[in-house]
Amino acid sequence: MSARTLFDKVWASHEVVPESADAPAVLYVDLHLIHEVTSPQAFAVLRASGLKVRRVDRTLATMDHSTPTRTAQIFGDVPIALDDAAKQVRQLEDNTRAFGVELFGLRDPRRGIVHVIGPEQGYTRPGMTIVCGDSHTSTHGAFGSLAFGIGSTEVGHVLATQCLLQRKPKAFAVNVSGRLPAGVTAKDMILAIIGKIGVSGGTGHVLEYRGSGIEALSMEERMTVCNMSIEAGARAGMIAPDEVTFAYLAERPRMPTGRPWDEALAGWRALASEPGAVFDRSVDFDATRLEPMITYGTNPGMVLPIGASIPASGGDPVTERALAYMGLRGGESLLGKRIDVVFIGSCTNGRLEDLEAAARVLKGRRVAAGVQMLVVPGSQQIKREAEQSGIADVFKEAGADWRESGCSMCLGMNGDTVASGAYAVSTSNRNFEGRQGVGARTLLASPYTAAACAVTGRISDPRELL
Amino acid sequence: MEPLKKIVSKTVVMASTNIDTDQIIPARFLTVTTRTGLGKALFADLRYAPDGTPNMNFVLNRPEAAGSTILVAGHNFGCGSSREHAPWALVDHGLRAVVSTAIADIFTNNALKNGLLPVIVDSVTHRWLIEHPDAEVTIDLQSTLLTLPDGRSIRFPIEPFARHCLLNGIDELGYLLGKLAQIEQYESARGWREHA
Ligand code: SF4
Numbered sequence: 001m002s003a004r005t006l007f008d009k010v011w012a013s014h015e016v017v018p019e020s021a022d023a024p025a026v027l028y029v030d031l032h033l034i035h036e037v038t039s040p041q042a043f044a045v046l047r048a049s050g051l052k053v054r055r056v057d058r059t060l061a062t063m064d065h066s067t068p069t070r071t072a073q074i075f076g077d078v079p080i081a082l083d084d085a086a087k088q089v090r091q092l093e094d095n096t097r098a099f100g101v102e103l104f105g106l107r108d109p110r111r112g113i114v115h116v117i118g119p120e121q122g123y124t125r126p127g128m129t130i131v132c133g134d135s136h137t138s139t140h141g142a143f144g145s146l147a148f149g150i151g152s153t154e155v156g157h158v159l160a161t162q163c164l165l166q167r168k169p170k171a172f173a174v175n176v177s178g179r180l181p182a183g184v185t186a187k188d189m190i191l192a193i194i195g196k197i198g199v200s201g202g203t204g205h206v207l208e209y210r211g212s213g214i215e216a217l218s219m220e221e222r223m224t225v226c227n228m229s230i231e232a233g234a235r236a237g238m239i240a241p242d243e244v245t246f247a248y249l250a251e252r253p254r255m256p257t258g259r260p261w262d263e264a265l266a267g268w269r270a271l272a273s274e275p276g277a278v279f280d281r282s283v284d285f286d287a288t289r290l291e292p293m294i295t296y297g298t299n300p301g302m303v304l305p306i307g308a309s310i311p312a313s314g315g316d317p318v319t320e321r322a323l324a325y326m327g328l329r330g331g332e333s334l335l336g337k338r339i340d341v342v343f344i345g346s347c348t349n350g351r352l353e354d355l356e357a358a359a360r361v362l363k364g365r366r367v368a369a370g371v372q373m374l375v376v377p378g379s380q381q382i383k384r385e386a387e388q389s390g391i392a393d394v395f396k397e398a399g400a401d402w403r404e405s406g407c408s409m410c411l412g413m414n415g416d417t418v419a420s421g422a423y424a425v426s427t428s429n430r431n432f433e434g435r436q437g438v439g440a441r442t443l444l445a446s447p448y449t450a451a452a453c454a455v456t457g458r459i460s461d462p463r464e465l466l
Numbered sequence: 467m468e469p470l471k472k473i474v475s476k477t478v479v480m481a482s483t484n485i486d487t488d489q490i491i492p493a494r495f496l497t498v499t500t501r502t503g504l505g506k507a508l509f510a511d512l513r514y515a516p517d518g519t520p521n522m523n524f525v526l527n528r529p530e531a532a533g534s535t536i537l538v539a540g541h542n543f544g545c546g547s548s549r550e551h552a553p554w555a556l557v558d559h560g561l562r563a564v565v566s567t568a569i570a571d572i573f574t575n576n577a578l579k580n581g582l583l584p585v586i587v588d589s590v591t592h593r594w595l596i597e598h599p600d601a602e603v604t605i606d607l608q609s610t611l612l613t614l615p616d617g618r619s620i621r622f623p624i625e626p627f628a629r630h631c632l633l634n635g636i637d638e639l640g641y642l643l644g645k646l647a648q649i650e651q652y653e654s655a656r657g658w659r660e661h662a
């Protein structure tokens with residue numbers, strides 16, 4: 001047999017029925033994650049057809065998207081401010097209760113953003129197929145699983161059958177060599193990759209990030225990279241599991257011990273792409289030359305090294321419209337521009353290492369006057385860890401707003417929004433028009449860069465504050 | 467689902483590239499628990515002024531656009547989120563096909579499950595369509611041909627199974643439920659080892 005990729009192996013071991021010219025493969029799903037926004041319509045289909053959730057043991061629900069982040073609305077007597085959001089949260093409670101699905105509910109200490117809690121609680125494992133009604137499901141690929149987003153109709157398919165109809169995507173190798181310089185993060189790496197291959201460059205493909213530059217990353221950094229695969233248009237992103245992966249997994253709840261662990265480990269070790277495995281496409285990066293990156297436009301591919309000038313539009317209507325929306329001009333530098341909001345959080349950069357990075361910049365400093373800084377941990381566990389280690393105090397002392405976990409300002413459907421026309425430096429993943437609020441102007445960057453901007457009130461190179 | 471065989475309509479053109487799902491339907495409209503009635507939120511931030519009045523410069527608000535069921539969009543339509551609310555909103559508004567040079571993967575999957583046809587054409591055909599708004603176009607799913615007003619026909623790719631389902635109004639869930647015996651067999655063959 002010819003040499004196989006990591007993706008080939010995970011795909012092949014989940015084919016219930018292989019694909020043919022006439023029909024897609026029936027692909028088995030090991031873990032189905034659900035949340036309040038994309039599941040109600042799927043449960044409605046089950047109800048209407050008299051179907052059950054086929055494998056409640058492979059289904060896990062949490063609340064994150066429309067869930068508020070204000071402590072009083074989660075733990076106090078204050079009702080959820082948005083009526084529709086409250087209805088969605090209640091509906092997920094009802095649906096999971098009625099169908100017997102495990103739920104990390106509003107006050108559960110394990111609750112958090114769906115792509116943060118899966119790995120954290122030990123549900124996400126190498127070699128699995130993982131789906132969720134959310135495009136950033138690609139995050140879980142950092143563990144060597146095949147993980148991708150699906151729509152609500154497909155959520156219904158998985159609830160009812162634990163399977164999906166899928167055509168096999170193509171394989172795309174992203175080779176990264178060398179270590180990141182100081183002050184440059186995994187977020188900068190993935191933004192640079194998207195800038196190079198473009199926002200539709202990965203369409204129809206599963207990316208495999210590989211090489212010494214990837215091996216040098218922590219699990220949290222790898223999740224940041226895989227998270228934004230969808231921003232390059234890719235179906236999923238994957239990284240072969242290695243000792244770093246196994247060390248992370250060994251500390252998780254729910255992990256087997258003793259012989260079952262040894263057996264699982266042996267299986268995981270055999271997952272990596274074999275030497276000579278062929279990819280449909282590939283691209284090479286040198287991590288040692290990367291700089292802090294920041295977006296200037298209205299898609300994540302419109303990105304530049306922080307000190308570079310915004311490219312001239314050259315009459316291109318897409319660039320012109322994006323720059324008009326952003327209130328920026330071609331040829332100017334972003335450095336020194338005033339900003340209004342800083343958001344640290346999301347499934348891209350809301351994990352403990354991200355908060356630690358931001359705190360490193362903020363320690364002993366204050367958020368600039370006139371700047372609103374929101375720090376939203378990716379999960380309740382991360383929140384507790386940050387409170388225990390003292391970094392929550394760094395944020396509070398600096399004048400930042402410290403919240404309960406959730407998607408928050410990443411998509412602005414839970415009460416946390418950026419005002420029209422305001423500039424927000426955000427560690428999230430999308431700078432689309434209106435993503436963080438009507439008319440909001442988003443600049444995507446790393447936690448270091450976002451924190452540096454909070455301190456100075458202007459777009460700043462974090463390397464000067466580290 | 468209603469079978470979908472042929473669409474004959476004037477086109478509406480939105481030439482912008484990378485029309486993402488947040489533009490198609492902003493997140494604040496996702497707090498629904500049903501799939502109907504989302505047409506009013508379609509392209510909300512482009513279609514309405516902040517005070518809620520229609521923006522008459524926006525293409526879908528032009529009187530000529532009334533009744534059009536084919537949207538011609540710039541490269542990479544539907545990128546971004548997995549929200550099926552995007553095709554639901556397009557369909558609820560009355561659209562039945564989106565034509566572009568590239569359409570995002572998840573959007574394509576979601577569209578096909580809702581009777582919204584994603585049609586990929588070459589850049590020459592695309593340019594012609596962009597430059598000729600309101601052109602009367604026929605999209606025939608049986609022959610997989612898109613026919614321009616001058617009679618030129620262009621073949622478009624479509625996943626064969628999705629085509630079969632659309633042509634016959636078949637629900638994919640029914641097909642999957644028909645595979646339950648194989649699914650059970652697969653599960654017992656794997657023996658539920660902890661993941662490998
Ligand atoms: S944090 Fe943002 S990208 Fe991540 S799941 Fe929530 S809304 Fe989606």
